[in-house]
Amino acid sequence: MRVLVVGAGIGGMSAGIALDQHGIDVELIDIDPLWRVYGAGITIAGATLRAFSELGVYEELRTRGYVGHGIRVCSVAGEPLWDVPTPMPAEAGVAGCGGILRPVLHQILSGRILDAGIGVRLGISVDSLRQGDGFVDVGFSDGSTGRYDLVVGADGIYSRTRRQIFPDAPEPEYTGQSVWRILTDRPDHVDRRHYFLGGPAKVGFTPVSATQMYLFVAERTAQEFREPGELYETFVELLAGYGGIVADIRAKVTPETEIVFRPLEAFHLPAPWHSGRVALIGDAAHPTTPQLASGAGIAVEDALVLAEELASHGDVPAALNAFLRRREERCRYVVDSSIEIGRLEQEGAPPEQQTAVVERALAKLAEPI
Template identity: 65%
Template sequence: MTSQQAGRVLIVGAGIAGMSATIALRRTGVAVDLIDIEPDWTVVGAGLTITGPTLRALRQLGVYDAVAAQGYVGEGIRVCGVDGTYIRDIPTPMPPEAGVCGSGGIGRPVLYRILSSQVLASGVRPRFGRSVVEIAQDTVGVDVTFSDGTAGRYAMVIGADGIYSRTRHQVFPAAPEPEYTGQSVWRMFVPRPPEVDRRHYFLGGKVKVGWTPVSATQMYMFVVERTPRKIRAPHELPGGLADLLKPYGGHVRTFRESIREDTEIAYRPLESFLLPGPWHRGRVILIGDAAHPTTPQLASGAGIAVEDALVLAEELAHHGAVPATFEAFSARHEQRCRFVVESSIEIGRLEQEQAPPAAQTAVVERALTRLVEPV
């Protein structure tokens, strides 16, 4: 049985993982229904840092040229001290056959527009404001009841509904809950100075500061802070971020001085967990943050979500049968995703311990080198 004969697939969640799975599966001829509990394509967050392996995955998905044109692609990561002085560069080479740069960034709303346009071009019309109430499966299919009272039968259900996945709770009721890592991240858009041509880290202080170019004129700056879990009101964010940036020099000081009461700043506690495998049960499988939510330290969460979609579509095209597809997916990609989660948590631990910059960047280099390997 080929993927075209495999039957209709339901994808729950229209974020990066769900949209990527829709695009990849439609490319092989699979019929797809895509739903999301939100009323539209909701975008949360300022920007995304994109590694070389993630750019490779986006190229395989068919959207690299759009990302390069509308976002930023380049090479390397520059490491600086708190005062802004240069320490070293971390290379980010990709093999020539990958056909991509080694680093990049893009505004999250921009990436959503690129992916959503491809979803629509594939002929899929997402149904928003809809969730799954009940999943009942047998050996040959899955019966799904939706929140609007309708129902459907599918050959496969893909849970791509994020870190607080309802699909995970329905299929894996004993799964662990997301846990606070001890760090929170602040993000704001800032102008991109003409001489800034790559990602930057500013290490050695009580917080980790960095930025990523996301277009010819913009980048987003982030600050990772060790703190008890806090919920901050919007009016607290400008002053709170300005206080954290007081010790920093160079362009960071300039950006700090630009913060006003109405400056838009995003603030999010970082959560993660390791879900025991396999990430599938019967004919339901989890991908993206529903299966392997990670912190942003390695900038690879979106990348492995796109890889999930590509691998799943490739294995379905090869095997046709859903059980064999899921087993092949697990064997091929599960450990890679776990490696990203574990490496990200390790970098966060070193940041919280205020380990020397060399110790922090060593984990980054080691992880990125491994992720360059083909999926």
């Protein structure tokens, strides 16, 4: 069996590693000739840590990032209110939550790809897909061609693969929220994630290493774009009135601070997530907002399950049907729960109501894949 994975981000690299572990011949391509990664840090839920453990990278992630337990909910003034548990079954052998710098996670996964000798071609994309009886002929942007048993689109929320096989599929829609992120120093006493609820925006931070954490602000706004020159003033204004550690961080923000601003988009792609022998995983199939910190996790789970089903069935159509049966409900739950939390945040719902959805969803995700 020969598989092409389009997109070498978290989901695509995870698919490459998982397929290779099952003895399946796999090749990755990515449109970026430099194979870059964007963003500050990434929060990792317990179920995602379990998926990374099954992929074989948990120990390196634990060493180079952060793992811990629980989410501390605080008032706008910075006073602790209560802790939300992040339980995982003991047999999973992982912590309840974590965080890591995106470039570090990219280094871990890409290192495994290269160490395994998995082929990666950069700076190219798929121009054409032609399906025949038991194969897919692929035409690449560099003029080359290839024949594969399966093509996997792991090319993100704006997936070109999705448009190629489902030209009438929904487009990403702005949810009404945008997220701001900065990287900052991690005080010694910060040993878990924090939420600051009850104010005009949701503020929080996640440790990503022994010395760093990232702070985020989820803002309700009709504005989907910000000029780079206005980021600093708007960001410090959003943090005005918050106390505790947030006030300390705000005081250290300068016009030179790197601020990442991103509008949140999502949509529901109706099943199936494949057409013939071309399948979608991760954000290409079920893009979600970050409220549950599980978008990357369900992409890694997709990779693991797809590899398992291909190895088990040895027949691509049967494997894709089995994959969808195992994945659709769980991924839909993550998307729906994340969007629900975002809606409650925008409405200014009581903190207890917001965190109840988080706690219920994390417990659900702790169940077996």
